[in-house]
Amino acid sequence: MNIPITESQLKILRALENQDTTITFDDPLESDMVLNMGPQHPATHGVLRLIIRLDGETVVAAVPELGYLHRGYEKLAENMSFHEFIPHTDRLDYLSTLANNVAYVLAVEKLAGIEAPRRAQFIRVICAELARLTSHLVALGTMVMDTGAVTILLWAWREREKIQDIQDELTGVRFTTSFTRVGGLAQDMSDASLSMIKDFIQQFPEKLIECEKLVLKNRIFIQRCEGIGVISKEDAISLGWTGPNLRGSGVDHDLRRDNPYLVYNELDFHVPVYNDGDTLARFYVRLQEMRESVKIIQQCLEKMPQGPIHASNPKKVLPRKENIYGKMEELIHDFMIVNFGINPPVGEVYHAIEASKGELGFYIVSKGEGVPWRLKIRSPSFVNLQAMPLLVKGHLISDVVAIIGSIDPVMGEADK
Amino acid sequence: MNQRIVEKLQSHFADSIVSVNEFREELTIVIKKNDIVKVCQFLRDDDELKFDSLRDVCGADYYRPEGRFEVVYNLYSLKNKFRMRLKVRVEEENVHVPSVTCVWQSADWAEREAYDMFGIIFDNHPDLRRIYMPEGFEYHPLRKEFPLMGIPGSLPLPRKN
Numbered sequence: 001m002n003i004p005i006t007e008s009q010l011k012i013l014r015a016l017e018n019q020d021t022t023i024t025f026d027d028p029l030e031s032d033m034v035l036n037m038g039p040q041h042p043a044t045h046g047v048l049r050l051i052i053r054l055d056g057e058t059v060v061a062a063v064p065e066l067g068y069l070h071r072g073y074e075k076l077a078e079n080m081s082f083h084e085f086i087p088h089t090d091r092l093d094y095l096s097t098l099a100n101n102v103a104y105v106l107a108v109e110k111l112a113g114i115e116a117p118r119r120a121q122f123i124r125v126i127c128a129e130l131a132r133l134t135s136h137l138v139a140l141g142t143m144v145m146d147t148g149a150v151t152i153l154l155w156a157w158r159e160r161e162k163i164q165d166i167q168d169e170l171t172g173v174r175f176t177t178s179f180t181r182v183g184g185l186a187q188d189m190s191d192a193s194l195s196m197i198k199d200f201i202q203q204f205p206e207k208l209i210e211c212e213k214l215v216l217k218n219r220i221f222i223q224r225c226e227g228i229g230v231i232s233k234e235d236a237i238s239l240g241w242t243g244p245n246l247r248g249s250g251v252d253h254d255l256r257r258d259n260p261y262l263v264y265n266e267l268d269f270h271v272p273v274y275n276d277g278d279t280l281a282r283f284y285v286r287l288q289e290m291r292e293s294v295k296i297i298q299q300c301l302e303k304m305p306q307g308p309i310h311a312s313n314p315k316k317v318l319p320r321k322e323n324i325y326g327k328m329e330e331l332i333h334d335f336m337i338v339n340f341g342i343n344p345p346v347g348e349v350y351h352a353i354e355a356s357k358g359e360l361g362f363y364i365v366s367k368g369e370g371v372p373w374r375l376k377i378r379s380p381s382f383v384n385l386q387a388m389p390l391l392v393k394g395h396l397i398s399d400v401v402a403i404i405g406s407i408d409p410v411m412g413e414a415d416k
Numbered sequence: 417m418n419q420r421i422v423e424k425l426q427s428h429f430a431d432s433i434v435s436v437n438e439f440r441e442e443l444t445i446v447i448k449k450n451d452i453v454k455v456c457q458f459l460r461d462d463d464e465l466k467f468d469s470l471r472d473v474c475g476a477d478y479y480r481p482e483g484r485f486e487v488v489y490n491l492y493s494l495k496n497k498f499r500m501r502l503k504v505r506v507e508e509e510n511v512h513v514p515s516v517t518c519v520w521q522s523a524d525w526a527e528r529e530a531y532d533m534f535g536i537i538f539d540n541h542p543d544l545r546r547i548y549m550p551e552g553f554e555y556h557p558l559r560k561e562f563p564l565m566g567i568p569g570s571l572p573l574p575r576k577n
Binding site (some may be wrong): 066067070072074075076079110111113235237238239240242251253258259347348349350352359361363365373374376378382383385386415416 | 439440442444468469470471472474476477478488490494497499501520521522524525526533546547548549550557558562564
């Protein structure tokens with residue numbers, strides 16, 4: 001379509017030609033822009049900072065920066081006894097506190113060579129699976145919210161609230177549980193908490209289906225997730241990925257089944273694996289895992305025996321409070337354990353569990369003292385985040401939030 | 417499985433192995449520092465062992481006159497569902513270790529962390545920067561001589577009004 005040029009426009013054009021002016025501007029597709037995302041960005045799930053180089057709206061490169069929540073737990077651990085460190089494990093992955101407690105005491109028990117009684121082991125499995133549910137519910141809600149749907153967040157947090165109430169009844173606190181002890185648990189499971197857990201797992205699968213109905217056929221959600229942030233099987237293994245993220249890339253690996261700890265070898269559950277390796281696959285894995293967790297809790301409640309919840313090893317396991325007041329030996333043991341620690345033998349152990357984000361391991365070096373000589377936390381979020389530059393490359397800036405949501409990092413754990 | 421790994425390594429790298437230790441059924445092999453990349457490559461590519469996943473790299477400060485630092489590699493074989501640990505000893509005067517980022521990508525951040533916390537320098541690492549502590553921080557906090565309370569004035573903090 002030809003628009004006739006008016007007389008006045010012609011005048012301007014001639015003036016420009018005569019005066020040798022050149023209009024210069026930067027082509028937005030050729031000059032890159034650096035965008036600083038976080039550490040105070042709501043979609044980065046905590047204090048993750050991403051420095052992104054953009055070409056228009058496409059990500060050219062990304063560099064994650066950590067350390068905004070670094071509290072030096074590994075240094076603190078070297079200066080406190082094994083029992084004193086249990087509350088600090090709550091603050092690692094603060095969305096699944098119970099699983100962290102379980103992972104830590106299992107490592108200490110392996111080092112000290114003691115084993116918790118069967119009832120305690122079943123309760124620990126229930127704890128770990130409840131923690132997985134809380135963590136996956138948050139992952140589900142926030143990831144869907146990052147792609148634009150707010151309803152699921154509220155519905156998922158309603159369910160999560162019920163688990164917090166269970167934790168309140170079971171451990172005495174809603175959030176920072178510190179429930180496990182070396183050789184046992186802080187307290188036995190009460191009848192009230194038992195019936196609360198029963199009620200919860202009874203109604204939870206239905207609520208999960210309700211949530212699913214909102215997203216699984218939602219075109220906006222599927223299009224925002226499908227084929228986004230794809231990672232190949234080989235890359236995922238080489239990057240050290242574990243947990244739901246690895247299973248989203250088609251690797252059939254689950255520590256609960258492959259290297260069973262506690263009583264997982266007696267329980268029957270299925271490990272969901274998806275092959276696409278994209279954001280949607282990781283989302284589906286988490287969704288299916290919640291169903292398996294419900295199944296595991298159900299079986300634990302059926303199989304859980306009656307009996308003691310503390311190992312019988314007075315030199316290593318804290319005595320019951322009611323016995324300290326009445327028995328001399330118990331008082332002495334309590335004094336020794338609290339003041340000098342449990343003194344495991346010289347050696348080093350690494351114990352890992354399948355936590356909600358992946359392999360959560362504790363590497364402990366002992367010199368036979370009451371405090372660990374070195375304690376290293378192998379946190380899944382830290383390792384999983386390493387793949388960010390690879391995942392976001394070539395995607396739009398709006399996909400970055402969906403990808404962060406799909407790998408589900410918790411900065412308390414990544415920064416330690 | 418432990419036996420098999422030790423046998424295999426001994427037949428290929430008899431000179432590289434310093435010591436073999438087993439505690440709580442966990443295998444730990446100490447390797448000479450300069451052979452670590454070679455040994456790691458073998459463990460990853462060997463069809464029988466196939467330690468394809470490096471789960472963790474961490475440093476440790478033993479605070480002793482010889483071989484003060486140790487770098488610990490936690491390996492996992494997805495095929496055999498089996499773990500093992502490799503270790504190298506590092507002297508205080510020469511804190512250089514060859515990087516294994518060319519073998520496993522996951523070594524990248526883990527080695528940066530070991531550098532940040534212990535000052536162990538990984539040669540041939542693509543991007544050896546501090547990961548937790550700010551750039552320009554002079555100390556390495558997980559060394560045993562670093563005090564628990566920190567060093568006053570070493571961290572630039574925002575001014576209070």
